[in-house]
Amino acid sequence: MGSLADDRRWTVRLAVGLLAGAVGLYGLHKLVTLKRRRQQQQRAGGERPSEKNPVHRVTGLKITGDAQRIAEGFLHTNSPDVLEQQHLQAVLGLLKESSDASTREQALVTLGNSAAFSANQDLLRNLDGLSIIANCLFDEVISVRVKALNVLNNLSMNIANQKELKMTPRWVEGLAVRRMQRCSCDLDRLRIWIPQILEILRTTALNSELQVASLRVLTNFSVTNNYHYMMTNYIPHFLKLLVEGTEKIKVQILKLLINLSANPDICHDLLSAQAPLSFLLLFDSCVSKEVLLRLLILVANLKENLSLLRNSVQYDYEVDSLHSVLFGNATPFSHKLTKLILYQDNEVKQQIARIITK
Template sequence: MRESGGSSVSVRTGLVAGLVAGLAVGAGLCYCVYRASRRRRGREGGPKRGDVRPGQEHQAAAPTLLQKVSAMPVISSPGRKGPENLRREDVDLPKSSHDLEAHHIQNLIRLLDSTKDPTIQEQALVTLSNSAAFSANQDIIRNLGGLIVVGKMLSVPDTKVKEKALNALNNLSMNIKNQEEMKIYITIVCEETDSSPLNSELQLAGLRFLTNMSVTNDYHYMMTSFIPCFLHMLLEGNERTQVQVLKVLVNLSANPAMTEHLLNAQAPFLLSLFDACINKEVLLRVLVFATNLIKLTQKDKSITVHHHNEGSIFSVLWGNTTECAQKLTSLLYHHDTEVKEQVAELIMQRC
């Protein structure tokens, strides 16, 4: 029957329409499940190691690392990828790093070695520097190859990065084993210190490193050619610079092998520092410096001194004995007991 025939076609058409609608609903549900699954995976820990493209491992690890050593979470700006593109406000490395563990230090070293962003370099160096204030971490950083990585930062053109690298090397140099590996940086740091702006933080950081490296006599020979530079900083520098450079000079003056080099160096201004108006920290170290040299001169008669070299430290200390004696006698009335005691010792050594 047509009617029957017409009724059968209508049923088939309805079945097909229902099937299509069902497929559409099913596809929609699958898509929703897929989206929900993606969101859940993101909340549970983000991409797995296998999700990282080759060559991007350090980029994916950087936010995690910085979160571990940061007091605040790291938020990457849209369109930015990798540690090189993190803004200054994106990371907040702590000033106190005593709670860093070895794997945190290792990751920081890797980050420092891989990034070219001065902001990240600077903050990683600050964290490593603070961490290196603890003796156990000094060994950890050395064993993880961190000395070389930090030393490479001395060649970075950014002044702040170099300053922070020198601060880190300074803390790391409080370790004899570290010094053995870090001696390769002495000449570089001497050159950097000499060429840095006078009284700058970069210059002071370099002098602090050289102070630590000159505590023993082992590496003094590497600083010999820079004695005129140190004396120039002593003459032209402010009190902070004078105190720091005198720490280096006092260390050098305690080494008999350096006496000849120091006595023959030009420093006609030296006697002008023997004055009660001079800052006590500067004055005291100048007196110790002179006492060391005179003591070693008296002890070792084989020291070759160019007596005709006018303006040398030798001529200042021994040439014009009347002026030097008057200066020292005046300082015997200094208000500070420590200064008076050092003056008395110097006078005794000259007799």
């Protein structure tokens, strides 16, 4: 029995060693390759090469000499950006089976790094990696959940992965049994992941890493109109975060809201949402340009779509709605806008002009 336990411990240590070594060599190989390419380009008088798929990257593990030797042969020799299927499968297995939080974090960091490349995004989906990674959203350790969201952020750059992560009820009903056999998921884990991420955003601490990570994933999903309908019930919470969050939260929320406001079908949902009392305080020259410019783009988009909306149907809005605050009769917003005309930035003035001329 003792020998068997020792063998198991040795196997786990070897797996963790391979994982750490793989990440270390992966990062080292990338740095050396990029440096070599830059030197070649400079000698040839060309420009610095741009890295493929410049999406958000997750920081890797530290490199040690032993780890580098252990990881020899772990990476695909012909393409350092793409790990072999067997290696990704091993990391996914470790993520699914390990009860150690630090090991799960290391596995997610490795997957996040590899998910920065399109070939690995497809490979991870084919290996059922999306379900395994998304299940980490239920992890009791917050740092594990943050890293899982970071991986999903990279994976959600892939349209096919977005469809998989949406996981519609029909998909759950039709493939639940087969999916449970493949990844040993509990039936209650087979839910729609986008609402789960929205719930994380709603219930987590204000301005936390978990909140920022959730917003990044949702922003990727909002680039197309396909999943906007799943977010409409959370618009009041988005507005609340906009007035209460840090500048980082404000900018990320505005990216999401701008994507929603570009969709005429969501215009009424945005305009009918209750506006926080301090919403108009954001329209001030002392607010950073990053926030102010995006605010004005949001309003300009809403006003353009409102004109289309009025041509089709007439809506009544509550007095505290976003519509009444922005476009109601004799609102303070018009005075705010008048003062901002003096703002010394052409981009800001262009968006003010969009609002006024509509």
